[in-house]
Amino acid sequence: MTRVMEGRxxxxxxxxxxxxxxxxxxxxxxxxIEKKFIDGMIGRRFGDFYVVEHxxxxxxxxxxxxxxxxxxxxxxxxxxxxxTGSLQLKRFMRExxxxxxxxxxxxxALYHRGITDDGLPYAVMEYVDGRPLDRxxxxxxxxxxxxxxxxxxxxxxxxxxxxxxxxxxxxKPDNVLVTRDGRVKVVDFGIARTDRNADSPRLTQPGMxxxxxxxxxxxxxxxxxxxxAGDIYALGVILYQLITGYHPFLRPQSPCLDLERAxxxxxxxxxxxxxxxxxxxxxxxxxxxxxxxxxxxxxxxxQKALQREPGRRFRDVPxxxxxxxxxxRKRGYAGRIILSSLGSFKRPxxxxxxxxxxxxxxxxxxxxxxxxxxxxxxNAETVEAYATFDNFHDPTSSHFGHCLIESQ
Numbered sequence: 001m002t003r004v005m006e007g008r009x010x011x012x013x014x015x016x017x018x019x020x021x022x023x024x025x026x027x028x029x030x031x032x033i034e035k036k037f038i039d040g041m042i043g044r045r046f047g048d049f050y051v052v053e054h055x056x057x058x059x060x061x062x063x064x065x066x067x068x069x070x071x072x073x074x075x076x077x078x079x080x081x082x083x084t085g086s087l088q089l090k091r092f093m094r095e096x097x098x099x100x101x102x103x104x105x106x107x108x109a110l111y112h113r114g115i116t117d118d119g120l121p122y123a124v125m126e127y128v129d130g131r132p133l134d135r136x137x138x139x140x141x142x143x144x145x146x147x148x149x150x151x152x153x154x155x156x157x158x159x160x161x162x163x164x165x166x167x168x169x170x171x172k173p174d175n176v177l178v179t180r181d182g183r184v185k186v187v188d189f190g191i192a193r194t195d196r197n198a199d200s201p202r203l204t205q206p207g208m209x210x211x212x213x214x215x216x217x218x219x220x221x222x223x224x225x226x227x228x229a230g231d232i233y234a235l236g237v238i239l240y241q242l243i244t245g246y247h248p249f250l251r252p253q254s255p256c257l258d259l260e261r262a263x264x265x266x267x268x269x270x271x272x273x274x275x276x277x278x279x280x281x282x283x284x285x286x287x288x289x290x291x292x293x294x295x296x297x298x299x300x301x302x303q304k305a306l307q308r309e310p311g312r313r314f315r316d317v318p319x320x321x322x323x324x325x326x327x328x329r330k331r332g333y334a335g336r337i338i339l340s341s342l343g344s345f346k347r348p349x350x351x352x353x354x355x356x357x358x359x360x361x362x363x364x365x366x367x368x369x370x371x372x373x374x375x376x377x378x379n380a381e382t383v384e385a386y387a388t389f390d391n392f393h394d395p396t397s398s399h400f401g402h403c404l405i406e407s408q
Contacts, residue, residue: 037081038062046124047112049074060088060190065127073127074111079120089121095189096123101164106157108177108187128185130177134241137178143288144295147242151235152321153184158235159317161186162228165195169226171234172215173241193226214247218264218308229310232320236305236313243271243298245281248306268306270299297327 038054041064045051049066055075056063064076079092099110109126116122131139133154137147154176161168168175168189175188191210211220217233220226240248248268249259262268269277272295280289289295301323307313314320 041078046076046114046116046122049076049124051076058190060092066124073129075125075127076122077125078116078122081118081120091190092121095192096121098166098189098192098194099123099125101166102161104157104160106153106184106186107160108185126185128177128179128187130179130183130185132173133176133178133184133238134173137242138245138282141285144243144284144291148324150178150182150184151239151242152324154186154238155235155317155321155324157184157186158231159321161192162231162317166192167194167226167228168192168231168234169220170210170212170215171231171238172212173238176238213259214249216263217310219310221260221263227310228316229313232305232313232317233310235317235320236302239298239305240268240271240302241281243295243302244274245284246274246278264308270296271302272296272299294327298324301327 034057041051041054041062043050046066048068050068052065052067054062055065057080060080062078062080064078066074066076068074079088096110096113099108100113102109108128111124111126113121113123130136133150136142137150142150154171158168158171166189168186169191170188171186175186177185177187179185213221215234215237217226217230220230237248240246249262249266272292275289275295280286301320304323305313305320314323
């Protein structure tokens with residue numbers, strides 16, 4: 001199998017074929033064209049909203065902050081001028097069609113969509129002033145019940161998406177924003193699919209499937225049909241991180257192939273075992289995890305969501321959420337996790353305007369690390385190499401990019 005890198009990583013790969021001077025000149029030209037376009041967008045009107053500033057640029061779209069005459073803010077998502085090929089337009093239009101069907105407090109809302117005078121499709125959306133889920137939990141030092149409260153909000157939004165016949169296919173902390181008052185918002189439906197178009201022609205090149213490798217299910221990596229079970233697997237990875245502070249499979253600066261092999265062939269350690277071996281990850285304190293019975297009880301939920309075979313995972317997201325709720329009641333946490341899901345923890349002192357960072361379509365190449373071999377033994381070398389989730393959020397990483405898997 002070969003690997004194609006989209007976004008910045010892809011551009012870096014293509015530049016290898018150019019001389020250093022030519023590559024530098026090309027970068028300058030692209031940056032100049034982008035700056036000219038962005039400058040020309042400031043002040044432009046889209047319905048009742050006018051553009052205030054540029055927030056982010058992703059692989060296929062740009063995000064701008066807009067305001068209306070009443071001072072209300074909204075986010076403008078606009079396809080990039082250089083991404084107007086048939087494939088990109090179809091994917092962007094499908095995303096907007098999906099968003100039009102959504103109306104849930106835990107899913108970013110679409111206000112209206114249209115076509116610019118230049119022929120570029122756009123969407124005016126809810127502006128989510130928030131931080132990625134993992135970062136919010138870490139910076140606000142949320143305890144375990146509070147983290148699980150946010151996770152149950154994520155489950156609520158994801159279950160709604162599934163009820164609308166949509167599979168997100170890219171659930172990860174960067175696509176789950178948390179507002180200053182603790183409201184979870186699922187964003188970025190750029191590679192989502194609906195049940196109705198499950199058998200329609202792919203909006204990718206033949207043999208390729210877009211994914212964020214660190215959250216892709218085994219069947220997604222293998223290029224098999226994706227169902228809601230794929231989203232449940234991604235929720236399992238996120239839950240694992242919230243419980244332990246660590247990713248189930250991670251060693252920085254290792255090739256993507258290591259993670260592919262781990263996801264397809266290996267079993268991660270139980271979350272409670274990871275905590276026993278390594279202590280809590282960043283953002284958690286030993287006191288947060290003092291209730292070993294609760295942490296151990298969460299093992300079964302996380303492990304079931306992370307089963308390699310889709311049929312062995314939870315049937316749906318409500319079943320997964322119910323398992324967590326049942327665990328809460330059995331462990332004497334009844335109400336604590338639910339109540340902490342919104343507004344019961346202290347209001348964050350540090351309010352940072354991060355905008356729609358999660359909509360930039362940025363992803364990271366990951367690698368496998370902590371796992372159990374066929375005999376169930378923890379590999380000592382990989383335990384020593386184990387690193388926190390922070391290490392693959394570094395945009396300077398050589399694996400920064402959106403991995404696509406291409407079958408030969």
